[in-house]
Amino acid sequence: MSIEKSTKAARGSVQCENTNINLLKANDYVADIIRNEMAKTKTLLINITSSAGSGKTTLMQKTAEKLKDKLTMAVMVGDLETERDAERIRESGIQALQIVTGGICHLEAQMVHQVLPEYNLEDIDLLFIENVGNLVCPASFDLGEDYRVTLMATTEGDDKPKKYPRMFLTSDMMLVSKSDLLPYLPFSVDAVIKDAREVNHELEVLQISALKGEGIDAWCDWLLNKIKEKQA
Numbered sequence: 001m002s003i004e005k006s007t008k009a010a011r012g013s014v015q016c017e018n019t020n021i022n023l024l025k026a027n028d029y030v031a032d033i034i035r036n037e038m039a040k041t042k043t044l045l046i047n048i049t050s051s052a053g054s055g056k057t058t059l060m061q062k063t064a065e066k067l068k069d070k071l072t073m074a075v076m077v078g079d080l081e082t083e084r085d086a087e088r089i090r091e092s093g094i095q096a097l098q099i100v101t102g103g104i105c106h107l108e109a110q111m112v113h114q115v116l117p118e119y120n121l122e123d124i125d126l127l128f129i130e131n132v133g134n135l136v137c138p139a140s141f142d143l144g145e146d147y148r149v150t151l152m153a154t155t156e157g158d159d160k161p162k163k164y165p166r167m168f169l170t171s172d173m174m175l176v177s178k179s180d181l182l183p184y185l186p187f188s189v190d191a192v193i194k195d196a197r198e199v200n201h202e203l204e205v206l207q208i209s210a211l212k213g214e215g216i217d218a219w220c221d222w223l224l225n226k227i228k229e230k231q232a
């Protein structure tokens with residue numbers, strides 16, 4: 001299958017070979033409802049995707065630590081089983097709710113929309129959705145987000161953007177995560193950026209370590225700018 005350049009509108013039409021087209025149409029319909037709700041409340045919605053274990057929850061914790069006194073942020077987190085990630089994020093002092101998918105490998109707009117009434121969106125500047133950890137299924141489901149941010153951990157190997165192109169094609173930002181481990185791994189940041197930008201030449205990139213703090217100020221500045229734009 002050829003890879004076409006994505007736009008946000010095209011996201012929903014980028015599909016898994018095995019994903020039912022009606023399911024995606026229904027998903028896109030609800031994603032637009034979510035987008036409209038977020039436009040009304042001026043809440044910035046970020047969909048965080050990555051392979052399992054790339055550092056999404058740790059980044060949510062670190063971001064909460066840095067930004068919770070400057071704005072109101074909350075998280076919705078999807079996993080196949082357990083409430084563990086939501087519990088970890090709540091320990092950072094922000095609202096976090098878990099969606100247990102019971103085996104489904106991605107979040108769908110309907111799942112997000114069902115949980116939205118639990119949040120007081122009028123008061124929330126920044127809402128993250130931490131998606132289920134994998135680089136395949138979540139790529140096909142628009143959740144009504146303003147931006148899709150994909151973590152690419154140094155521990156995964158630098159060959160992933162070309163092997164899982166849809167995720168990088170439909171993302172706005174790639175965070176090269178766990179940068180503190182670079183001295184110990186055969187991972188080329190230049191190579192991963194080159195491959196990712198061959199898939200999506202508009203992709204923004206930051207190098208971060210949620211554990212050691214590298215790049216976290218730049219990440220928070222990026223978020224603050226996007227919130228400012230949304231609330232202008």
Ligand SMILES: Nc1nc2c(ncn2[C@@H]2O[C@H](COP(=O)(O)OP(=O)(O)OP(=O)(O)O)[C@@H](O)[C@H]2O)c(=O)[nH]1
Nearest residue numbers: 051052053054055056057058133178209210211212
């Ligand atoms: N060295 C290093 N380890 C990290 C960093 N960020 C996260 N980790 C570790 O990586 C492991 C997975 O981190 P999580 O934040 O749970 O990853 P996740 O993407 O939320 O995982 P799933 O939700 O299961 O997909 C944990 O042991 C973290 O401590 C980092 O910047 N550097």
Ligand SMILES: [Mg+2]
Nearest residue numbers: 056057085130
């Ligand atoms: Mg997690």
